[in-house]
Amino acid sequence: MLAEERRLRLAAAMREAGVDHLVLYGNAWQGDYLRYGTDFGILEGHGIALIAADGAAELYLDSATDAERAEAEAPSVRIHFAPDIARAVGARLDRFANSRLAAAPRRFLPRWLADPARSFAIDDGTALVDRLLMHKTEGEIAAVRRAAQIADEAYAEFLKVVRPGRRQYEIVADIEAHLRARGCPDNFMIIGSGGKDVLGMTPPSERRIAAGDLVTTELTPAVEGYFAQICRTLVVGKATDAQRRAFAVFAEALEAGIAAVRPGVRAADVARAENDVFRKHGLGEYTTSQWTRVRGHGMGLFADSKPHILEDVNTVLEPGMALIVHPNTYHPEAGYIVLGDAIVVTERGAEVLCKTPHQLFEVAA
């Protein structure tokens, strides 16, 4: 259903842009463009799809294992196993040398395909697909909404499994199993634990949770390929006054960011609303790239989609966009703190999808 809806939208966008064939690239890190056109969630190797003007898709994969999986999981797509994928796709594109070709994301295409020595030229079609990825249909938003519900449930589980003495990777193993048992095959998750020495989140380490730790996590499960994220922070034991004061700034910034979301504002306006709270509290330094990457970002078929919520990003927000607003950064009195909610832009402003309270949680020390 969703796949067919996307296929029709893609074909319409191609017609409007005068593109005869669209070349979509994907790998397990950046698989959203490929999934949009083929409904295949790639895990290994390169994938390159050729989308015809009527939306018909051919998918080239250089992993034999993923090619077999694609044949089973994406039956409406013609699958080609191609160990030398660039040349296999190139041989196909040789037949379209007089057509208008565009690629998304072009910067990821194997260099050989974009070489001017080829018989064909491939324009950059990234913006064409980006528009579709950002502006979601009701069906796509429904998938994001379900993913956000699963994220809430997974965070409730996270609160149960964080205990002193446990290692970070053991906690992540429990959360992954919790999600998997509920039929959720994909999740992006990073974690941090400790005190003021912790500057951010990473994949799990062997570090054991200790009393007094701040434990941060981004949980990002996917439903039908659509990711939704939640960011929360907990304290092992009783939160100190300094931790509470610090967290209050993040809660205020998140609420300010969410309140700023409405159709017609720019991503920069949301970032500014969050950052102004930090500046008001004398913490403006901690909104810079030295301490934080983004103040939120899009969500969808990629866990870190466009638009990035930054003060220099002028993408205009429109109904149907799904975002995470998260003023995550370092606080000099407490350490790294995260707090963020998945939201959808509606005509009336932000619909907050995450139901977990904006609270500095405490678990038994």
Added chain:
Amino acid sequence: MRRGLIARSLVELPDAVFDARLDRVRAAMRDAKLDALVVYTNNTRPAGVSWLVGFVPYWSEALLVVPREGAPYLVAALTFRVKTWIERVSRIGEVLHNPRVGLKAAQQIASVQKSATVGVVDFDGLPTGIADDIHEGGPTLVLNEAGPLFAGLRAKADPAEIALAGKAAAIAHQALAQASGGTLNAMIARAERQARLDGAEEIYVAAAPDLARDLRFMRIEGEAAWGKSFALRVTVAYKGTWVRLVRTFCDAGIAAKAAARLAQAVAPLPSDRGFAGFTSWLVEGCRTTQPLEPLMGSRFGAANPPQSGAFVSVQGVLAVDGTTVLVGAPVLLGAPSEAASLVIDPSYH
């Protein structure tokens, strides 16, 4: 997106292992008259950089630059805030942070030698944006394909890689041994949890839920019905070393016979004559940057047959006493004239 344990072990990957690998690389660079070697990494093509310095990105991308003289350095798109993490989990002397990794790497190389000859591993497959940035940052650099050179250097597994392969295989075996439950998702969840608790960097579980209907593996989302006979395949990464293991849930005697047939089939590798009688088969291994690249198989012949001493993963489909069985396990090839052997017994008692 990597989300298992990423940690360096000085016991399993001591400095001397990386030093020996880099020495071999530099000797080959001298022979090939390369001033620098560039290796791309992201979380789907991590195997070149992890072999050289142990770094595996969980996200984003990076270029490792190996100068012919001097320490390797990493140019990473990940932000400065994860610098200490990168240094902790790998053996990298210097990390440079720049969103345009190609531009920065080329500028660094050109700052030492404006017209340096640079070998790029899998140059044809390098992302176009990065290749363009390398040209912009070092317009007079001479860029060559270094994939075959690199593949030759790492074709034969060294003792450290063999030990890691054994550990990865043991993790995969334990995961499949623990796979039980009332639903397919419950089984997969148990397998995943076990692997992550045992230190897997990553685990992918695929299922062929009903072998009477379809022999193909797929990723399961939502509820899935399962048949009387079904199979699970786990793909496990452990400190940069990847293995696949397959378990068919069927009569134990039949599964044991299938395991024995697999052991016999792999013995003549890189010859494929052992697979006579298999419905299909596939040999995968790492040549350059992709952890499990197809090397030879019933669908495509012997495109890149593994060399003596290589470490690979093998999957096959065969009939045992009238029952179709999917089977698979990691394999270590012997020296010329020596038999290849399974790294772990793919049966479950």
